[in-house]
Amino acid sequence: MEESLGQKWKQREFALASVSDLSSAPSSASPGIARFDSDGLQIHHQSHQIPFNVDPRTVQLFKVSPVQSVCVVEGSDVGKKTLYSRGVTIQFRNDEESAAFHCVVQQWKKEVNAQEGNVRNGTITTSKSKFDEKIESSSAKMYFHYYGQLLHQQNMLQDYVRTGTYHAAVLENRADFIGRVVVDVGAGSGILSLFAAQAGAKHVYAVEASEMAEYARKLIAGNPTLAQRITVIKGKVEDVELPEKADILISEPMGTLLVNERMLESYVIARDRFLVPTGKMFPGVGRIHMAPFTDEYLFIEIANKALFWQQQNYYGVDLTPLHGTAFQGYFSQPVVDAFDPRLLIAPSMFHVIDFTKIKEEELYEIDIPLRFIASVGTRVHGLACWFDVLFNGSTVQRWLTTAPGSPTTHWYQLRCVLSQPIYVMAGQEITGRLHLIAHNAQSYTIYLTLSAKMWGPGAEQGGILQTSSCKLDLKEPYYRMSQPQAYALAQDQQPQPLIQTQDIHIQSQDLDEPEIVQQPLPNSCAQIDSLMRNV
Amino acid sequence: MGTSANAVAGGRGGAPVPKDVDYANYFCTYAFLYHQKEMLSDRVRMDAYFNAIFENKRHFAGKTVLDVGTGSGILAIWSAQAGARKVYAVEATKMSEHARALIKANNLQDVVEVIEGSMEEVTLPERVDVIISEWMGYFLLRESMFDSVIHARDCWLKPTGVMYPSHARMWMAPIRTGIVDHKLGDYESTMDDWHNFVDETKTYYGVDMGTLTKPFSEEQRKYYLQTSLWNSLHPHQVIGTAGIIKEIDCLTATVADIEKVRSNFSMSITVENTKLCGFGGWFDVHFRGRSEDPAEHEIELTTAPSVDYGTHWGQQVFLLHPPMRLNEGDDLRVSFLMSRSKENHRLMEVELGCEIHQHSGKILAPFKNKYYIE
Numbered sequence: 001m002e003e004s005l006g007q008k009w010k011q012r013e014f015a016l017a018s019v020s021d022l023s024s025a026p027s028s029a030s031p032g033i034a035r036f037d038s039d040g041l042q043i044h045h046q047s048h049q050i051p052f053n054v055d056p057r058t059v060q061l062f063k064v065s066p067v068q069s070v071c072v073v074e075g076s077d078v079g080k081k082t083l084y085s086r087g088v089t090i091q092f093r094n095d096e097e098s099a100a101f102h103c104v105v106q107q108w109k110k111e112v113n114a115q116e117g118n119v120r121n122g123t124i125t126t127s128k129s130k131f132d133e134k135i136e137s138s139s140a141k142m143y144f145h146y147y148g149q150l151l152h153q154q155n156m157l158q159d160y161v162r163t164g165t166y167h168a169a170v171l172e173n174r175a176d177f178i179g180r181v182v183v184d185v186g187a188g189s190g191i192l193s194l195f196a197a198q199a200g201a202k203h204v205y206a207v208e209a210s211e212m213a214e215y216a217r218k219l220i221a222g223n224p225t226l227a228q229r230i231t232v233i234k235g236k237v238e239d240v241e242l243p244e245k246a247d248i249l250i251s252e253p254m255g256t257l258l259v260n261e262r263m264l265e266s267y268v269i270a271r272d273r274f275l276v277p278t279g280k281m282f283p284g285v286g287r288i289h290m291a292p293f294t295d296e297y298l299f300i301e302i303a304n305k306a307l308f309w310q311q312q313n314y315y316g317v318d319l320t321p322l323h324g325t326a327f328q329g330y331f332s333q334p335v336v337d338a339f340d341p342r343l344l345i346a347p348s349m350f351h352v353i354d355f356t357k358i359k360e361e362e363l364y365e366i367d368i369p370l371r372f373i374a375s376v377g378t379r380v381h382g383l384a385c386w387f388d389v390l391f392n393g394s395t396v397q398r399w400l401t402t403a404p405g406s407p408t409t410h411w412y413q414l415r416c417v418l419s420q421p422i423y424v425m426a427g428q429e430i431t432g433r434l435h436l437i438a439h440n441a442q443s444y445t446i447y448l449t450l451s452a453k454m455w456g457p458g459a460e461q462g463g464i465l466q467t468s469s470c471k472l473d474l475k476e477p478y479y480r481m482s483q484p485q486a487y488a489l490a491q492d493q494q495p496q497p498l499i500q501t502q503d504i505h506i507q508s509q510d511l512d513e514p515e516i517v518q519q520p521l522p523n524s525c526a527q528i529d530s531l532m533r534n535v
Numbered sequence: 536m537g538t539s540a541n542a543v544a545g546g547r548g549g550a551p552v553p554k555d556v557d558y559a560n561y562f563c564t565y566a567f568l569y570h571q572k573e574m575l576s577d578r579v580r581m582d583a584y585f586n587a588i589f590e591n592k593r594h595f596a597g598k599t600v601l602d603v604g605t606g607s608g609i610l611a612i613w614s615a616q617a618g619a620r621k622v623y624a625v626e627a628t629k630m631s632e633h634a635r636a637l638i639k640a641n642n643l644q645d646v647v648e649v650i651e652g653s654m655e656e657v658t659l660p661e662r663v664d665v666i667i668s669e670w671m672g673y674f675l676l677r678e679s680m681f682d683s684v685i686h687a688r689d690c691w692l693k694p695t696g697v698m699y700p701s702h703a704r705m706w707m708a709p710i711r712t713g714i715v716d717h718k719l720g721d722y723e724s725t726m727d728d729w730h731n732f733v734d735e736t737k738t739y740y741g742v743d744m745g746t747l748t749k750p751f752s753e754e755q756r757k758y759y760l761q762t763s764l765w766n767s768l769h770p771h772q773v774i775g776t777a778g779i780i781k782e783i784d785c786l787t788a789t790v791a792d793i794e795k796v797r798s799n800f801s802m803s804i805t806v807e808n809t810k811l812c813g814f815g816g817w818f819d820v821h822f823r824g825r826s827e828d829p830a831e832h833e834i835e836l837t838t839a840p841s842v843d844y845g846t847h848w849g850q851q852v853f854l855l856h857p858p859m860r861l862n863e864g865d866d867l868r869v870s871f872l873m874s875r876s877k878e879n880h881r882l883m884e885v886e887l888g889c890e891i892h893q894h895s896g897k898i899l900a901p902f903k904n905k906y907y908i909e
Contacts, residue, residue: 150754222747
């Protein structure tokens with residue numbers, strides 16, 4: 001069909017007596033050619049270098065006289081909300097050619113739309129964008145609603161490790177920004193766009209898909225000396241068009257475990273769509289760090305959650321058939337909190353993701369072989385993970401890290417807990433695999449396997465002594481940061497709870513009895529997912 | 536899973552949410568065992584349903600039963616244990632698999648059939664004698680699950696069938712609570728934090744966030760002062776008589792009856808020299824059967840303030856800013872309207888107007904407040 005169509009349309013070319021833009025004076029009319037080929041319909045005329053591209057889905061062709069027609073295409077200007085039309089007036093050499101042209105255009109529209117199979121009750125739907133193909137619409141809707149609220153933007157802006165590092169990285173590297181064009185991918189409140197403008201960018205395009213775009217416009221307008229050089233564009237980077245290429249992409253696409261929320265893919269797509277070949281990305285590189293850990297307290301805490309289901313006679317019902325499922329269910333939740341780095345039992349390793357080089361499809365599946373040497377003999381309860389990103393400026397290279405023991409960020413760290421711990425001795429090798437598979441709820445399924453090889457007597461047999469595996473859903477973590485810790489953190493590292501405190505015991509002024517005040521129990525996954533980052 | 540918008544019938548109050556978003560927002564939290572555990576651990580809830588079923592076995596023995604939104608399957612299991620001939624347990628989430636496992640382990644798989652799907656989509660092989668469900672949300676109607684029960688009744692209940700529960704009431708009473716000062720303090724503290732944040736962002740990052748102060752304040756005001764709160768009130772906090780907002784007969788109620796709940800009622804202050812800090816809202820449900828086929832033992836499940844019999848529903852508290860000093864004998868004339876949120880039909884908005892007739896005969900200026908149940 002494709003080839004046949006190409007062959008067919010190559011044969012159609014119409015000489016036009018004159019072509020003129022609707023917006024210009026008639027005196028600028030000049031002879032032209034309308035050419036159908038495999039790329040579609042283009043109208044060329046001598047007074048313009050760039051041909052007028054016609055979109056078959058929105059084109060309207062009106063005959064205003066036997067030899068004169070107006071061709072109108074709908075489009076939207078970058079940064080403007082309202083649709084507008086762009087059109088040309090076409091003068092044909094005779095009415096036969098005019099009739100033939102109209103006939104061909106109608107046929108062409110019909111065939112193009114039929115190929116897309118989107119015609120229903122006379123309406124034409126636009127083709128799905130890359131983002132919509134990958135991500136389930138309900139997940140995207142909740143995600144963008146969540147990040148459309150100021151409370152969550154404030155939470156991220158007040159993560160001073162995050163905001164301070166971006167601010168420093170941008171201003172320290174102002175040599176990279178002065179006079180350059182910047183695109184802010186997933187701008188949120190617009191703070192990074194403002195930093196880029198502060199650093200002397202010639203222009204910044206702030207692309208934001210959520211309702212936060214309106215707040216970003218407001219915030220930027222409230223900083224008028226910078227606002228002249230910033231344009232807020234509401235939409236997804238997969239869909240929007242920009243008036244020029246970017247010298248720099250800036251973004252904060254990191255989620256828990258670096259890759260959660262799948263915004264790195266949008267960042268990479270923005271690179272391919274908007275970045276000039278020699279352009280820079282802020283940040284340009286990310287690393288996922290991993291190390292085995294021991295934490296008896298955490299393990300018991302999780303295991304005990306399932307005790308309820310061990311009752312054999314609860315109102316006459318044996319609940320025990322669900323204990324196994326409940327037990328595995330609790331262990332399938334990765335744990336998000338800040339933990340003491342002394343719980344790590346081996347030096348960490350890392351996996352590098354170069355944002356300037358990686359292909360988007362490579363982020364659909366991430367497979368990391370693991371190998372550690374235990375420093376102490378203990379029970380290994382799972383794998384601890386965190387990330388850092390590099391701002392590779394030409395003046396200063398700066399890392400933003402979420403490592404345990406470093407100042408705590410709103411990303412915390414993530415731990416995958418095994419329902420069956422493994423035992424290791426000091427010096428013993430731990431091998432395994434961390435396998436991440438993306439899913440359409442904007443997150444990943446995590447498959448973790450850890451094994452400890454035989455060591456000491458019997459080692460020559462080369463067998464695997466113990467292996468433990470688990471499957472976790474990165475979409476449904478257990479946010480543990482407000483739980484009591486088994487160890488004391490230094491004061492400056494005390495994690496701040498991200499979630500509003502939901503259990504407050506208050507002594508009423510009017511009563512002797514304490515009241516228990518709680519926010520309504522969350523019934524929406526929108527409150528659970530996508531909790532910790534900016535888009 | 537493609538998007539499919541629900542058809543919007545004329546006159547519906549709340550905006551329907553696309554089906555897959557509704558599924559993700561509402562149903563998927565019920566797919567987790569830890570949510571089921573929370574409800575199964577509510578003894579008042581469990582006792583009421585347990586007693587309603589086992590003290591009224593006549594309604595179940597040899598009969599067909601439909602359990603709407605079965606969750607872990609507990610009500611279906613009890614129905615079968617009470618002698619039902621057949622039980623259809625409908626569950627929209629993957630919890631249906633757990634329900635099957637539980638039913639099989641209790642040797643009831645020949646009696647109970649678990650059907651995965653939403654009530655509006657499934658087809659049953661027969662009409663039923665009993666519809667049982669635990670459809671109540673906070674303040675009875677949050678979550679709008681009763682819509683599904685109404686649908687089930689209209690499609691699948693025999694003309695002589697009974698509903699478990701059969702009746703429900705919504706209540707409200709004047710209360711005093713320290714929360715009102717606490718929440719105002721929280722709001723002011725949040726605004727102080729915001730002002731500090733604006734100062735710091737200006738000082739350290741050279742960006743003036745001041746233009747966002749007004750929308751931030753609106754966002755926080757709604758969150759702290761206008762959103763109803765879950766609370767477990769002590770009976771001593773109730774400073775007056777409770778008024779009935781709405782009575783529902785589950786056998787005859789329609790969706791139109793519950794989409795907008797409009798009511799005018801009175802409450803009298805019964806405590807001298809007290810402080811009206813807000814209003815507490817709660818519900819009760821009754822297992823009475825139907826007039827032609829009454830229950831042998833009427834069972835009531837109430838979520839009213841209680842020292843010993845609190846539930847996971849608690850009460851919803853609607854705060855009054857600022858509180859008012861009142862005396863015994865003062866009369867509150869309330870006009871109440873609860874409708875579905877424009878953005879999500881499972882959440883509610885409340886408009887509450889109140890005129891106070893003091894026992895001295897003086898009438899105070901009326902006030903009107905808007906609240907959100909989220």
